[in-house]
Amino acid sequence: xxxxxxxxxxxxxxxxxSAVIKCTYSDSASNYFPWxxxxxxxxxxxxxxxxxxxxxxKDQRIAVTLNKTAKHFSLHITETQPEDSAxxxxxxSSRTSNTGKLIFGQGTTLQVKP
Amino acid sequence: xxxxxxxxxxxxxxxxxxxKIECRSLDFQATTMFWYRQFPKQSLMLMATSNEGSKAxxxxxxxxxxxxxxxxxxxxxTLTVTSAHPEDSSFYICSAGVQPQHFGDGTRLSIL
Numbered sequence: 001x002x003x004x005x006x007x008x009x010x011x012x013x014x015x016x017x018s019a020v021i022k023c024t025y026s027d028s029a030s031n032y033f034p035w036x037x038x039x040x041x042x043x044x045x046x047x048x049x050x051x052x053x054x055x056x057x058k059d060q061r062i063a064v065t066l067n068k069t070a071k072h073f074s075l076h077i078t079e080t081q082p083e084d085s086a087x088x089x090x091x092x093s094s095r096t097s098n099t100g101k102l103i104f105g106q107g108t109t110l111q112v113k114p
Numbered sequence: 115x116x117x118x119x120x121x122x123x124x125x126x127x128x129x130x131x132x133x134k135i136e137c138r139s140l141d142f143q144a145t146t147m148f149w150y151r152q153f154p155k156q157s158l159m160l161m162a163t164s165n166e167g168s169k170a171x172x173x174x175x176x177x178x179x180x181x182x183x184x185x186x187x188x189x190x191x192t193l194t195v196t197s198a199h200p201e202d203s204s205f206y207i208c209s210a211g212v213q214p215q216h217f218g219d220g221t222r223l224s225i226l
Contacts, residue, residue, distance in 0.1 A: 032213045043120070043207050043217035044158070051213075089157060093213060099146055099171070100212030104157045 002027040004092050006105025014113050019077045021108045023090035026071070032093040033073045034102070035064060037086045044089060048075070080112045117141055118210050120218030127198065128226055134194045135221045137208030143188035144210035149181070152205045152220070164191040198225045 003026040013019050025033075031052040036044035050057045050064045050073065057064050063076040077084055087109050091102040117140040125133055137147055147164040162183055163171040170183035180202075182194040191210075195202055207220040 034214060036217070041220075041222075043118075043209075043219040046214050046216060049214055099163050099165075100215065101148070101160065101163060102215055106157050 002030060002092060002094055002103040004090060004103050004105040006090050006108060008108060009106065010109045010111070012111045012113065013080050015080060015082060017080055019075075019080050019084070019110055019112075021075045021088055021090070021110070022072065023074070023092075023105050024070075024072050025092040025103075027092070027094050028071065029094045030071075030092040032100075033064070033066060034091050034093075035062075035075045036089045036091065038089065038107075039086045047088075077110075080110075082112050082114050085110055085112045118208065118216045118218040120208050120221055122221060123219060124222045124224075126224045126226065129199050130197055131225075132194055132196045133198055133223060134192055135206055135208070135223075137191045137193070137210065137218055139189045139210040139216075142211065144191075145188065146210070146212055147185060147191040148209045148215065149183060149191075149193050150207045150209070152207060154205075158207065161193075195223065198223070200225045 006023045034049035037047045038044040048062050048064050050066050061078045066073045087107050089107050090105040093102050119138045121136045145166045149161045150158040152158050161176045164183045164185040166185045172178045185191040203225045205220050209215045209217040
């Protein structure tokens with residue numbers, strides 16, 4: 001079955017610096033890759049997603065890149081702010097799953113130091 | 115944006131009690147909803163896929179008689195933890211929608 005690996009597990013950056021979180025997936029049939037931000041005691045919030053027919057997508061300070069050949073996708077956060085501190089999860093969904101089931105990575109705890 | 119509401123947000127009850135958690139999609143109809151369990155500092159573990167008007171699909175290792183799921187309408191799915199025990203204490207999260215999938219704010223269940 002599908003497996004999603006996420007690195008690093010923790011990431012600490014200085015305010016204003018960039019942060020990059022990387023994920024790899026195993027199922028070449030995966031066609032949808034969302035990223036979620038989870039704050040303490042809350043549910044995950046969708047921050048950006050990308051489909052397999054696109055190589056890059058950007059929304060203000062957040063961008064996601066996808067390399068289908070290598071089965072890698074990454075989240076890039078520029079000009080980080082303390083409020084970006086949270087746990088970030090990548091996920092993948094396969095077109096062979098007609099329910100849209102998501103397989104999640106292990107999560108990255110991002111700390112942005114003021 | 116899409117909103118998924120989950121209730122209650124926190125419940126504490128005695129061992130042996132059954133607990134019902136509700137998940138509602140507030141501004142869209144959801145044929146499919148999902149139920150997850152999350153332990154501290156871990157990722158989300160899919161428990162089951164809830165299908166409107168039909169039986170839920172459970173992931174391997176999840177007891178369907180322990181975790182009863184009902185999806186009676188296009189905006190409501192419920193998860194009932196039957197005869198809950200301390201090992202069932204966890205953070206339960208629902209989601210709705212397919213690509214994208216939106217999450218509720220979770221229910222923290224504590225069994226004494």
